[in-house]
Amino acid sequence: MAATVEFTGTVRRFNEDKPGGLAVVDVPAECVAQLGGRKQRRVSGTLNGAEFAGSTMLVAGGGFCVGVSKAALKSAGAAVGDHVRLVLEP
Template identity: 75%
Template sequence: MAVEFRGTVRQWRDDKPGGLAVVDVPADLVGQLGGRRQMRVSGTLEGAPFAGSTMLVAGGGLCVGVSRAALRAAGASVGDDVDLSISPAAGESGTRSHA
């Protein structure tokens, strides 16, 4: 089951400009993805095909990493608000939870 949301592309670490970009997953959707855990996801970013991984965020959040190639394909960059539709990738159960 895909979850759809809008989020802002941000730098994973402010001290590393040009490094990994991420979009935070809204807290109310984390459970629908299978809980707060790392997993491969696939779907769309601004309508463009997309694959990435979720990552745990300090303080209890979850975000999804967005490659430079995915941002280019979506016509987006850091600081932009984007629409995502993601679900656990093939082989990911989406049912385990590590809260």
């Protein structure tokens, strides 16, 4: 079984031009390989201690992020602009 991946990041909009759009947290470069590389995949774990599931995705310019639903943000007591802690299982 793969080890969990833990990091902190700031919740932001995937597309800043769409204020109601998808929220994401950027994955630090040093954690990308632990999540299986720069491939889109489902992940599960916790967001500020609350259970959630999401998908990793590529970001233009070489970045990598994980999508976070509105329900997951609400459950974690977080919002766009907040600093959060993620523990993911690849």
